Amino acid sequence: MKRFDLELAVGIFFLIGIACLAYLSIKLGRMEVIGYKGYAVYAKFSNVGGLKKGASVEIGGVEVGRVKDIKLDPEDYTAVVTFLLNPEVKLPEDSIAAVKTKGLIGEKYVSITPGASERAIQPGGRIRETQPPFDLSDAIGRLIYGSPGK
Amino acid sequence: MLDSAILGIRWIGKTVLFPVRILGRVGLFLATAIFWTFVPPLKVERLIRQINFIGAKSVTIVALTGAFTGMVLTLESYYALERFGADALLGPAVALSMIRELGPVISAFMITARAGSALTAEIGIMRITEQIDALEMMGLNPFRYLIVPNLLAGIISFPLLASLFNVVGIYGGYVVGVKLLGVSSGTFFGEMPQYIDLTEILHGLYKSTTFGLVVTWICCYFGYTTGYGAEGVSKATTRAVVASCVLILVCDYVITSLLF
Amino acid sequence: MIQVIDLHSTLGKQKVLDGVTLKVETGEVLALIGKSGVGKSVLLKHVVALMKGEKGKVLIDGEDITTAKGRKLEELRSRIGFLFQGGALFDSLTLFDNIAFPLREKTKMDEQKIREKVLYELEQVGLKGMEHKFPAELSGGMRKRAALARCMVTAPEIMLFDEPTTGLDPITAHSINDLIKRTHERVCFTGIVVSHEIPDIFFLVDKVAMLHEGKIVAFGTPLEIMRSSHPVVRQFITGGRREMEDVFEPIIEKLEEEFRAKGKCTQEKKDEKV
Numbered sequence A: 001m002k003r004f005d006l007e008l009a010v011g012i013f014f015l016i017g018i019a020c021l022a023y024l025s026i027k028l029g030r031m032e033v034i035g036y037k038g039y040a041v042y043a044k045f046s047n048v049g050g051l052k053k054g055a056s057v058e059i060g061g062v063e064v065g066r067v068k069d070i071k072l073d074p075e076d077y078t079a080v081v082t083f084l085l086n087p088e089v090k091l092p093e094d095s096i097a098a099v100k101t102k103g104l105i106g107e108k109y110v111s112i113t114p115g116a117s118e119r120a121i122q123p124g125g126r127i128r129e130t131q132p133p134f135d136l137s138d139a140i141g142r143l144i145y146g147s148p149g150k
Numbered sequence B: 001m002l003d004s005a006i007l008g009i010r011w012i013g014k015t016v017l018f019p020v021r022i023l024g025r026v027g028l029f030l031a032t033a034i035f036w037t038f039v040p041p042l043k044v045e046r047l048i049r050q051i052n053f054i055g056a057k058s059v060t061i062v063a064l065t066g067a068f069t070g071m072v073l074t075l076e077s078y079y080a081l082e083r084f085g086a087d088a089l090l091g092p093a094v095a096l097s098m099i100r101e102l103g104p105v106i107s108a109f110m111i112t113a114r115a116g117s118a119l120t121a122e123i124g125i126m127r128i129t130e131q132i133d134a135l136e137m138m139g140l141n142p143f144r145y146l147i148v149p150n151l152l153a154g155i156i157s158f159p160l161l162a163s164l165f166n167v168v169g170i171y172g173g174y175v176v177g178v179k180l181l182g183v184s185s186g187t188f189f190g191e192m193p194q195y196i197d198l199t200e201i202l203h204g205l206y207k208s209t210t211f212g213l214v215v216t217w218i219c220c221y222f223g224y225t226t227g228y229g230a231e232g233v234s235k236a237t238t239r240a241v242v243a244s245c246v247l248i249l250v251c252d253y254v255i256t257s258l259l260f
Numbered sequence C: 001m002i003q004v005i006d007l008h009s010t011l012g013k014q015k016v017l018d019g020v021t022l023k024v025e026t027g028e029v030l031a032l033i034g035k036s037g038v039g040k041s042v043l044l045k046h047v048v049a050l051m052k053g054e055k056g057k058v059l060i061d062g063e064d065i066t067t068a069k070g071r072k073l074e075e076l077r078s079r080i081g082f083l084f085q086g087g088a089l090f091d092s093l094t095l096f097d098n099i100a101f102p103l104r105e106k107t108k109m110d111e112q113k114i115r116e117k118v119l120y121e122l123e124q125v126g127l128k129g130m131e132h133k134f135p136a137e138l139s140g141g142m143r144k145r146a147a148l149a150r151c152m153v154t155a156p157e158i159m160l161f162d163e164p165t166t167g168l169d170p171i172t173a174h175s176i177n178d179l180i181k182r183t184h185e186r187v188c189f190t191g192i193v194v195s196h197e198i199p200d201i202f203f204l205v206d207k208v209a210m211l212h213e214g215k216i217v218a219f220g221t222p223l224e225i226m227r228s229s230h231p232v233v234r235q236f237i238t239g240g241r242r243e244m245e246d247v248f249e250p251i252i253e254k255l256e257e258e259f260r261a262k263g264k265c266t267q268e269k270k271d272e273k274v
């Protein structure tokens, strides 16, 4: 009887603990599904200030992929951002990638505006057109002091 | 004159070497325990008993402290975020602080207070009433019977309790944020997946696992090396709790800085 | 055979053992007497290497236990039963589990057999029906007796008893002494008994050693000790009371009688082993 109670208590404890852990990682956290299926494309930005690995890539507000990697191209000092995209989404060659901010000071994400070309970007290919993020402090500065350096 | 100089130098040597020696002893204690962890057979029955003691019996206190931590955290964060009009970030702010920092740390404090002190006292009493000697006399290794089950139980229980703390805390935050402060329920939960991914959760798990090892290790060490009499046990218990709490914070800092 | 050779030990700043030399022949029981705090328990713990002195040897059947390590130490200790002064029962286990513990951990005996054995031992020490109690629920004397049962259940060749009868009423104390005696007749263990029960203990043992100021000041048969003229010994066994001398004669006579009746026991277990 005593032993049974003990095992029951420990069993219940395990159930509660593992349920909590599972809840955290599946429901709240974006579980990185192991080997996230997708194809890689990259883009070069003059500035990606604030963009992080794992940030979402959206088309029209719908998530279609993730930022996989951010590197600096040592030759022309641009930021090379690699995306992993959902294989069902085919990007026209003349699509435009832009780094945007959710809300006023929210998280940075990448928004892609699809182009009209017939030809799709192949896996490993490059999105040629990019826009750097809108820099709030820069904009405020320009508003107050006029456009410097022009 | 020369004599007192030599005496002084000896005193300095002693005071410097003493902590180093203690450190060595504590380290050796852990090394021995790890060695015996991998020498079968494992005392499963003792392990279950200790998981019950350290883990299962701490569920209520951890859930309770978790709920209040989440609630007060939500209140504080709300007043801070509201100034910037960023109250949409309330959910993620609460969840992140809980998962990465407060969950592992506060739950470890609570378990130390509840189970760590009792662990030291129990082993200390076994030491002064010669029960540990009796084990040795039977040709049974005290590490296998007493220390290893405790360390394993700590490593298993702490992360589970920290997860419980987080979930209860986030729901506590939800109640305050949504029902009291009027943030919409969709905003509170909806934004979370954007900010939390598996690395954050793993980050929290590394911490609580480390705390589990450190707390049980320190508490077992102080119990095992108790001085004589009831006073010895009470001293050992106090020291074990203080040392555990300090080490939790030190490890917390070290792990956080290593993981970035 | 237990041999202690020139054992020195210092605890804290106090020299507790200062050159103890002692020998207990196989199959003999030795009574270790001495004032409280003189170091009897400390000496016993040195015999099983729970404490280590800074000098000297302890030989168990010719093998030095003070330098033994690992398996060797385990093997030597497994031949020794030790009754701790405080009992040292495991608080977390019931009486039954306490006594079954060494059997479960160190032998391959099946549960049915263990049950029989444990209940038998409990009955021997007068604790029948108490097997479900925890040590904390027992009186000091009951704990002592349970510890004695745990010590004897594995029937070791060597048994060391640290005050087996202290804190017991005269009747129980007598029955415990009797139990030790009967067990000795049955299995013929080699033993050391620490006891303050003078002269009762003299009827139980083959030899007596007295520890005083870190040394063995008197060693001999109970009769020799009773007749000893060593002032420290005399003072100790009379408790410093002159009038005790008068009651010595009948005791000595009784001892002589006992001594003549006592045959040398044989240790069958030893022979089986070869």
Ligand SMILES: Nc1ncnc2c1ncn2[C@@H]1O[C@H](COP(=O)(O)OP(=O)(O)OP(=O)(O)O)[C@@H](O)[C@H]1O
Residues within 6 Å of the ligand: C011, C012, C014, C016, C034, C035, C036, C037, C038, C039, C040, C041, C042, C043, C085
């Ligand atoms: N662990 C220890 N550390 C320091 N001193 C100790 C320790 N154990 C015992 N002593 C000292 O050693 C001496 C002998 O103690 P011991 O317990 O052997 O006495 P004893 O002869 O068994 O007495 P009693 O008949 O009361 O049991 C005592 O003076 C005690 O202060």
Ligand SMILES: [Mg+2]
Residues within 6 Å of the ligand: C040, C041, C042, C085, C162
């Ligand atoms: Mg003693």
